[in-house]
Amino acid sequence: MKLNVGGYDRIGRYVLGVVLLLVGMAAPLSAMWQTVVFVVAAIALLTAAVQYCPVNHLFGINTCKLEEKK
Numbered sequence: 001m002k003l004n005v006g007g008y009d010r011i012g013r014y015v016l017g018v019v020l021l022l023v024g025m026a027a028p029l030s031a032m033w034q035t036v037v038f039v040v041a042a043i044a045l046l047t048a049a050v051q052y053c054p055v056n057h058l059f060g061i062n063t064c065k066l067e068e069k070k
Contacts, residue, residue: 003051006064010048017045 005013020041024034047053051064 001052002057002062003064004056004062005047005051005053009063010051013044013048017041017048020044 018041020037023029024037024041027037029037053061056062
């Protein structure tokens with residue numbers, strides 16, 4: 001699997017994920033919106049952690065300097 005998330009993109013995904021987790025826990029949201037916020041947060045954190053995003057791959061976007069994970 002080729003890495004395609006790196007640099008500021010990866011940092012932004014971590015920040016977005018943490019902020020969305022905090023919003024999901026602190027904001028008075030309905031159960032449906034809280035679930036949506038948590039799912040988006042999980043996706044952001046997961047793509048940052050594994051440095052791979054299927055949507056980036058689909059559009060040919062690569063923000064990672066490394067070619068492949070060894």
